Amino acid sequence: MERSSLIWLVDYGMNSAWQLPLVFLVAWVVARLVTRLYSAAAVHRTWVSAMVLATVLPAVRLQMWPRFPWGRPAVVADNHVQVTMMPGTAVAEGHLQLSFTMMAILLTVYGAVILYFAGRIVWGVWKTRSLCGRSSAVQLSEGLQLRWDALCRRMGVTQVTLCESSAVAGPAMVGLQTVLLPAGFIGKVQEGDLEAALAHELAHVRRRDYVKNVGFAVLMLPVAYHPCGWWIKKALEESRETVCDAMAAEALESRRTYAGSLLRLAMVIPAGLRGGATAAVGIFEGNTLERRVRTMMERGERLRGAARMAAIFAVMLLSGAAVVSMVGTHVTVQAADTAAAKKQALHVRSGVMAARIVSQVQPKYPEAAKKAKIHGAVVLHVTIGKDGTVKNLKVVSGPKELRRSAADAVRQWTYKPYLVDGNAVEVDTTITVIYTLNE
Secondary structure, three states: OOHHHHHHHHHHHHHHHHHHHHHHHHHHHHHHHHHOOOOHHHHHHHHHHHHHHHHHHHHOOOOOHHHOOOOOOOEEEEOOEEEEEOOOOOOOOEEEEEOHHHHHHHHHHHHHHHHHHHHHHHHHHHHHHHHHHHOEEOOOOHHHHHHHHHHHHHHOOOOOEEEEEOOOOOOEEEOOOEEEEEOOHHHHOOHHHHHHHHHHHHHHHHHOHHHHHHHHHHHOHHHOOOHHHHHHHHHHHHHHHHHHHHHHHHHHOOHHHHHHHHHHHHHHOOHHHOOOOOOOEEOOOOOOHHHHHHHHHOOOOOOOHHHHHHHHHHHHHHHHHHHHHHHHOOEEEEEOOHHHHHHOOEEOOHHHHHOOEEEOOOOOOOHHHHHOOOOEEEEEEEEEOOOOEEEEEEEEEOOHHHHHHHHHHHOOOEEOOEEEOOEEEOEEEEEEEEEEEOO
């Protein structure tokens, strides 16, 4: 593996470690607000968005903060002139030095975890296909067949196969168009409860949740190691079941009747047998029955008027601010090669070095440049010695009338020595000095 790829993978892992808790927290707050604004489907979409962001955000990095002046306190030479120091990177950017040996160890562990979860997905799909292969078609009585056909029409699905197997404990959707029931399940439950269970599974069929379930598991593989990733996935599954509950209750035309059927079905199916290492999607997936029933029965008042607008604004503001912050703020991993560092200066980002300044002389705005209304940015490339003083300085760009002022000031700056494996090393970095005129 190339060094750049190795560093990128470690960078992704480091950023996902701190970004996932923030994604989960923001999604949790947004989901609570959305619950008072929209339907269960909107809450589910919130958690789907959280899952996508949790996987994608650690890989996205945009330099957005440099557009705004920041850094050391500005010096105001008079009422119309301001000199602003602005390094060229994010103010909150982190910086982490790791040896290639340490990176290789971290990636080995990371890769082993990813392979484990990938193996679970493959095993679940294989086991589900095996369940389909060992199941047999259900023979319905004429009356039940008519009710089954009518229910399929109300749920908007066609060509669904109803099978049974002794290998499952509760109703489940397996594959794209198959609903699987435990052996003898039809004779154990009341017809109304059977209809409720079938309506729920047909909702999964209509939503194509089997494919989505596998797809989401694959999408989450890069962050499958993180506990917050598990919580996001669990919240997504619960919200998915709530959506299917709402669809099934609408088809049965009674939330109370459907909720009662759920509670009676829970008494028939042992709690310890509801889950399973398969890709199937069942009515009791996630073991969140109590909250699901409470959600159906407690239809709280939707926010109206000013409260609704305030909640929508809060959702937009919180979501946008969180995404922008996490995109613009990254932990940056650099290779720590002590032997190479002793031979040549180590490049360090300007944002990192700006935080290590011990003393700094502020540039003076040349009077001639002020009168001529010359302004702009002077970019300097500097080498900082092991003792923290500026050893070499080169002007990269900027107005000629301002270059000497910037260079003369920066040459006098001092920094905390930069350490690699406990040893001070020379570093090179970039400094940008911005001269502005207030009209």
